[in-house]
Amino acid sequence: MSLTGCWKCSRRKNKLMGFPILILLYIIAAVTFIIGxxxxxxxxxxxxxxxxxxxxxxxxxxxxxxxxRDETGAGLKNxxxxxxxxxxxxxxxxxxxxxxxxxxxxxxxxLFNGLGGASAALISIIEYNxxxxxxxxxxxxxxxxxxxxxxxTSGTLIILFSGIILGGITFSGxxxxxxxxxxxxxxxxxxxxxxxxxALLIIAIGLSAYITADAVNASPIWFYAVLMLSLxxxxxxxxxxxxxxxxxxxxxxxxxxxxxxxCSGFLYNNKVIFTGGILVGAAGTILTVLMCxxxxxxxxxxxxxxxxxxxxxxxxxxxxxxxxxTMNDAAVVMSFAxxxxxxxxYGLAVAQAQHACHDLEKILESKGVQVKxxxxxxxxxxxxxxxxxxxxxxxSYEKLLEMEVANEEFPSTDVVLVxxxxxxxxxxxxxxxxxxxxxxxxxxxxxxxxxxxxxRSMKPGYAGIENELFYQPKTSMLFGxxxxxxxxxxxxxxxx
Amino acid sequence: MANEQILYILILVIFLGFVVISRVPTxxxxxxxxHANAISGVVIIGAIIxxxxxxxxxxxxxxxxLLAVIFxxxxxxxGFVVTDRMLEMFKKKK
Numbered sequence: 001m002s003l004t005g006c007w008k009c010s011r012r013k014n015k016l017m018g019f020p021i022l023i024l025l026y027i028i029a030a031v032t033f034i035i036g037x038x039x040x041x042x043x044x045x046x047x048x049x050x051x052x053x054x055x056x057x058x059x060x061x062x063x064x065x066x067x068x069r070d071e072t073g074a075g076l077k078n079x080x081x082x083x084x085x086x087x088x089x090x091x092x093x094x095x096x097x098x099x100x101x102x103x104x105x106x107x108x109x110x111l112f113n114g115l116g117g118a119s120a121a122l123i124s125i126i127e128y129n130x131x132x133x134x135x136x137x138x139x140x141x142x143x144x145x146x147x148x149x150x151x152x153t154s155g156t157l158i159i160l161f162s163g164i165i166l167g168g169i170t171f172s173g174x175x176x177x178x179x180x181x182x183x184x185x186x187x188x189x190x191x192x193x194x195x196x197x198x199a200l201l202i203i204a205i206g207l208s209a210y211i212t213a214d215a216v217n218a219s220p221i222w223f224y225a226v227l228m229l230s231l232x233x234x235x236x237x238x239x240x241x242x243x244x245x246x247x248x249x250x251x252x253x254x255x256x257x258x259x260x261x262x263c264s265g266f267l268y269n270n271k272v273i274f275t276g277g278i279l280v281g282a283a284g285t286i287l288t289v290l291m292c293x294x295x296x297x298x299x300x301x302x303x304x305x306x307x308x309x310x311x312x313x314x315x316x317x318x319x320x321x322x323x324x325x326t327m328n329d330a331a332v333v334m335s336f337a338x339x340x341x342x343x344x345x346y347g348l349a350v351a352q353a354q355h356a357c358h359d360l361e362k363i364l365e366s367k368g369v370q371v372k373x374x375x376x377x378x379x380x381x382x383x384x385x386x387x388x389x390x391x392x393x394x395x396s397y398e399k400l401l402e403m404e405v406a407n408e409e410f411p412s413t414d415v416v417l418v419x420x421x422x423x424x425x426x427x428x429x430x431x432x433x434x435x436x437x438x439x440x441x442x443x444x445x446x447x448x449x450x451x452x453x454x455x456r457s458m459k460p461g462y463a464g465i466e467n468e469l470f471y472q473p474k475t476s477m478l479f480g481x482x483x484x485x486x487x488x489x490x491x492x493x494x495x496x
Numbered sequence: 497m498a499n500e501q502i503l504y505i506l507i508l509v510i511f512l513g514f515v516v517i518s519r520v521p522t523x524x525x526x527x528x529x530x531h532a533n534a535i536s537g538v539v540i541i542g543a544i545i546x547x548x549x550x551x552x553x554x555x556x557x558x559x560x561x562l563l564a565v566i567f568x569x570x571x572x573x574x575g576f577v578v579t580d581r582m583l584e585m586f587k588k589k590k
Contacts, residue, residue: 041524053531060538
């Protein structure tokens with residue numbers, strides 16, 4: 001069995017303009033991936049872009065099934081297994097994707113991402129076993145009709161190991177992220193965890209190098225050791241990261257799954273897998289960098305200096321007084337305001353209050369109040385999380401202000417309503433160097449004339465950091481579940 | 497594929513990825529991620545090739561391959577459908 005695909009084995013049949021049809025299909029698919037991502041840059045064209053890339057993927061999949069020829073000119077076998085797998089995956093995928101609630105989107109994306117990584121890792125496992133069986137000899141097509149039997153190159157083995165390590169990390173890391181986002185797994189960290197992590201990674205790479213150097217004599221046990229180490233690394237690497245750092249991790253895992261796919265592409269000499277994988281790897285990386293920039297932290301800082309351990313460091317300023325506002329007062333203040341800006345956070349997602357939020361916007365607008373939303377780049381648990389939630393409840397995306405624009409508008413705003421957001425409005429980020437979030441750009445809600453904060457209680461947020469905003473004279477607290485509070489607020493405003 | 501070719505593709509595609517993604521507004525970051533996630537499911541093609549070439553009597557390999565195909569398909573189908581659902585909501589507005 002060979003690790004090279006059908007590129008050089010092109011027979012006379014199935015050709016167009018000298019290219020095998022499958023290669024043309026692959027090129028078209030690669031182009032649709034690029035066009036799809038390109039069309040993501042505008043809300044109006046994004047949906048079509050997604051469908052175009054989907055069609056490209058379909059062409060590549062069915063082209064492979066029916067047109068693939070290996071170096072001996074043989075087609076694929078085991079059609080029953082292939083179609084069985086496709087059928088199960090499709091039915092399960094459609095059901096899961098259709099059923100999931102919009103608020104549960106981050107964990108769904110994580111889950112799918114992890115499965116892609118698992119697929120890449122499984123491919124490497126099967127190929128490795130095949131190599132062991134063939135005594136690390138592979139066949140390489142020499143001319144159109146002949147092939148040579150050669151020992152496997154160390155380059156191929158390096159790619160195989162990269163695939164298993166990246167795929168393993170993507171899989172276990174995404175599963176942990178999935179569990180954490182859906183609230184099944186709690187944050188967990190121990191002292192010196194990142195040292196353990198680095199050690200695991202170094203051992204995994206070291207073992208890979210050892211096998212690569214003498215593949216024929218190395219025991220396959222070490223191969224599985226590399227797999228296990230990667231899986232453990234993925235778990236330990238995501239475990240301690242929580243709260244506001246989650247969007248960074250999700251997009252990093254997305255990037256890793258692209259890279260693990262690219263390894264398979266390399267292994268099979270298959271340019272469409274390679275191109276697609278690298279494209280996603282690059283996209284995930286740039287998105288990760290954007291997220292880090294939004295928090296004014298380096299990637300290293302997010303991965304190593306996780307919130308977990310250092311969270312308690314915020315200075316203790318003694319007992320502080322906060323004041324509450326009644327539902328009725330809040331309704332009056334908002335009804336008579338000229339401009340209200342709503343700052344949504346993860347609490348909005350948890351309470352599934354996006355529809356109630358839109359109701360509030362409508363009733364205020366009917367009273368002539370201008371309503372906008374200020375979206376912090378890392379609000380929620382994945383990049384752009386708040387935008388999707390609000391879009392679900394029909395809020396026009398033109399009403400959503402990005403951070404810089406919102407900060408310019410706060411001074412002319414009468415009331416800011418903070419809904420389940422905490423760290424992204426914490427002034428300590430600006431002036432308290434001892435705060436774990438020091439340096440993160442925030443929404444300057446304190447510039448507005450009045451701030452109403454809806455929270456369930458005075459307990460600190462996810463990152464465990466006190467928020468002095470809640471104790472400022474401008475700020476009033478409106479306690480209660482976001483959805484319930486908003487519904488009551490709407491009915492109160494109706495009576496004003 | 498020759499190493500030189502691979503290097504060209506690698507570098508050009510990385511640039512392409514950076515340029516294309518930098519232009520996506522924050523509003524669309526979640527669907528973008530889920531869309532990219534679906535594309536990374538292209539690894540399904542590798543899974544199909546593996547599956548189609550294993551010895552029909554090697555049940556361990558067949559089952560591992562089947563899992564690879566199922567997981568890859570879930571990634572692709574689930575990814576595209578979820579993205580479509582999200583983008584559908586963005587489309588309703590003008």
